[in-house]
Amino acid sequence: MRKHLTRVRVMILGLASALVFGILTPSYATTTITVWTYGDVIDSTLVSEYEAAHPGIDIKAVNQGSPAAVKQKFQLYKNSSSVADVIVYETDDAGYFRHYGSLFKNLQNLPGASSLRSNYLPWRWNQGVAENGYLIGLPTDVGGLAVAYRKDLFAAAGLPTTPSKVAKLWNSSNTATAWGQFVTVGKRFQSAPKTKSNKKIKGFIDSSGTIFKAVLNQGTTKFYSGSNESLENSQLRSAFNIAANASTATPAIGARINPYGGSDWTPGLSSGAFAVTLAPAWQLDYIIHRAPASRGKWNITAAPGNGGNVGGSQLAIPKKAAHGTQAWDFISWYESPYAQLKMFKKRRLFPSASVLYKPGASCVGLSTGSGDSRTPALTSTDCHYIRNFSDPFFNNAKVGAIYADSALDLHSIPSGPLERQFTDAYQNQIGRLEAKKVTNVTTAWNKAVSDAKVISRRN
Amino acid sequence: MTATPVEAKKRRRKGKYFRGLSPLSYGILLFIAFASFFPFYWMFVVASNGQDVIARVPPAIKPGHNFINEYHAVLEVVPFGRTMLNTVVIALIIAFAQVFFSAMAGFAFAKLSFPGRKFLVVFVVATMMLPSQLGLVPLFMMMDKFNWIDNFKALIVPAIVTAFGVFWMRQVIDAQVPNELLEAAKIDGAGVMRMFRSIIVPVILPSAFVLGLFSFLATWNDYLWPLLILNSPEHYTVQVALTQLNTQAYGIDYNIVMAGSFMATAPLVLLFVFVGRRLVAGVMDGAVKG
Amino acid sequence: MTSTSAVDVDRSKRGRHQRERVKIKSDHPNAKKQKYDKAESRWAFLFISPFYVIFLIFGLAPIIFSVAVSFFNWNPLEEQQTFIGLQNFKDLVIDPIFWISVRNTFSIWFFSTIPQMFMAIGIASILRSPKLRGRVFWQTMLLLPNITSAIAIAVVFGQMFGRDFGIINILLSHINRGPVDWIENTLPSHIAIATMITWRWVGYNSLIFLASMNAISKDLYESADLDGASRFQQFRYVTLPQLKNTITFMVIVGTIGGLQVFAEPATLGGSYDGGTSNQFSTLTLYLFKQVAVNGTYGYAAAIGIGITVLVVIISAINFFITRRISGEGSK
Structure with missing residues (x-):
């Protein structure tokens, strides 16, 4: 009997402490951004960095195995509210997706977008501009040759x-x-x-x-x-x-x-x-x-x-995406010169953000894409890194x-x-x-x- | 071979068909076992060696020391335990349901008389001929309507009946359950339900067990549909989880992929060894009955 | 059937069975005048209804939808689809890649299904011996290929069939043969694919045979033994006829599976093309290409219907041949 009571007491105590801790731990209403990707386009280190800087945002990258699989999944989900917040398409499919601009959010209308264009290679940027004039995708790396x-x-x-x-x-x-x-x-x-x-x-x-x-x-x-x-x-x-x-x-x-x-x-x-x-x-x-x-x-x-x-890909936000604004914040950060430079250092993925190496361009002081200052601004060392890099x-x-x-x-x-x-x-x-x-x-x-x-x- | 009288007697009783096996038979089995096992072993070899393992000429055949690292790398990418649990639960539900419904329908088709029976049997077989990939789009739209996207129901419900299972059970019941047994039961006043329970089920148990096993494997290996339907890491099945390891767009990171494959396969192998006796008993049961 | 003893065995057993069958047949639905037992019919419908209800919703309805799609130029990203009548079918009939795929599919089917059937029966006959040692081990080994993940299979077989560094070609070079280009050449590519299929499914099929072999009564073998039938005769006149249902089942299922092969050619070529000249493109792979690469769902549906028609024809032929072989024809 006593034993039984003790057990009950322990349980109550446990429940209570769980409640207290639950309240005390700073909890944000978590927003989950789903990304349908393939290969290594979404890098876990960068994602962790973003999540750390943006409490309450959870990036969930689901690898579909191949560009064709992402494409097929998008074809099925285009009108569904379960569609991902971000999809990754390969440049070989750029022409295809550019044809269906109305199925995507026009990124041009999102905060900070208008100033981004000059940071990127023009031809790479244009692979994300749809036939109807929408900006549907931001460029990831560029293959070069x-x-x-x-x-x-x-x-x-x-x-x-x-x-x-x-x-x-x-x-x-x-x-x-x-x-x-x-x-x-x-x-x-x-x-x-x-x-x-x-x-x-x-x-x-x-x-x-x-x-x-x-x-x-x-x-x-x-x-x-x-x-x-x-x-x-x-x-x-x-x-x-x-x-x-x-x-x-x-x-x-x-x-x-x-x-x-x-x-x-x-x-x-x-x-x-x-x-x-x-x-x-x-x-x-x-x-x-x-x-x-x-x-x-x-x-x-x-x-x-x-x-x-x-090679190279584009990150796009489907029209039906549930968290368009947050998704934009993520992709504009993820493809910012700052993040692309990191990917180059880590994996030799060459930036499409040409501001990092274009003669005459100055990237000093640039921060993340959507203009927030939660990541360090680029320094002169950063801006000369690529031109000076030898392997x-x-x-x-x-x-x-x-x-x-x-x-x-x-x-x-x-x-x-x-x-x-x-x-x-x-x-x-x-x-x-x-x-x-x-x-x-x-x-x-x-x-x-x-x-x-x-x-x-x-x- | 000099046979003692006892052995000779035994052999006479058992007959030629059940004589001891020749070395040739064991040789054949050994060859097949080797061929079956080698890729499994090789998964481990690749998983445990450095990244250049695939590049060695001739190929590496000895395990290295790197498996633990790759093991941790896999766990970092996918919630592996959760994934295994998901898959096992889904596969078991489907297997039980499939065996049950297949046996019922198979019994009706093999032994009961009702109008339109022949047509319906042909219909079952005919449905197997339609490539399942054809129905993908409308099936998806249905799942979207039911709100079953990213839900196990979308994997389970469409899979709990298969024409394959029904057709197989029909063939098994037709061949293995003697009609006189059913006639006798009928005379004794047994209803259809009783006949199913006490005559059909015991006889078809071995085949039903194998059907269940195969159904389990089919779910385990299913890839396209789960990948289309599931969107959250906590809902992944094994094959979807393994897809997460395709971390190179234009190639394969062999070590992590093979480590993941090995981790996904090994528990099943262990399971087979444990349920192996039951499996053997299941498959061999008929012999005892005969 | 020259051996009298074997005939005797055959008759002594099958005679009994046949009598039963005749007796049952008299109150069988197929006998035209027969009336159905109402209660039994009700039960029967109850028993088959779970299958049909679920199948109609999740299996058949989608397929009917797809048949409708085959009359459209169906582009998955467009909101409006264009009705084009029989155009997809007209295209299909004159599509050389479709016909190459038909040829390839049959060739691969031939190289995989037939050896597989013989091997599976052979392995099952070995496995059924009660004196076999290490049964759990052998059966686990047989199923191993079936649980090896597709990507691991791709890697392993890639290593085996590589033209320059593949194990098979290295072995061939020791006997001064090869190298064989297992991808670029038509016949070798079919053999490579058939090898992958056989490797993966032969153990699975042996277990199906084993399960039904074990259901054959021992008495049959004992009486055959008394009549002095040889081991082969026992196999031919006892085992085979008893396996009739299973063989029919396996041939039909094997044909259907064989004509729907797609994972292995996709693995071998690493794309949906089946090689630069479509030398190992199969029907289902071609269907997949329409969906995954071309986005022409209407044409994909037309190919699917084409596959179905072919499977129906082949299955019908198969069905009659198997009936003959397994003895029903001699009735």
């Missing part, structure tokens, strides 16, 4: 090894000529006698097919002219031909190892199966982690042609400056809803040329055009 090459393998093939000399090998100001020079270097590399140090070589470049997208992004037109489809324009044809020539060169210069997925790239990377990869900035982090033993063997220099880009893993290559120039060189390119499918249609034919499933470039081109037309008709 450079050539990562193996010094040791270049030396073994009798090629120069310093970045400036290597860049000179393909420095023509004409895009087509520059890539032609690149292919010539590749052939030279492949014809060099095999020695002990380069016997594992399977090709000069991992995949010559990657050249297609690189060239395409260097131009001003892809598959759309204005808002009309343009599936046979001269820039497209030229990009196709450049990639096709690289893919049909004799001796073959590509190892046919796809860097974006596929199981052979990582072992190829560490065993020296290829000497060159066209690397966006985020890929540097992959090389560092997957082939740690290759430290010091790599160097980085500018890619042929002017600039380049692969010890890659023989102290001036990574910051190289990617800055490659990103600044690009232009806005008209895009449309079928951009991703069109890219696939042409890319597939380049792949077939590479695999020698088709040998005639014109045949491959015609097939690509007709496939693209079928896609266009069916949509």
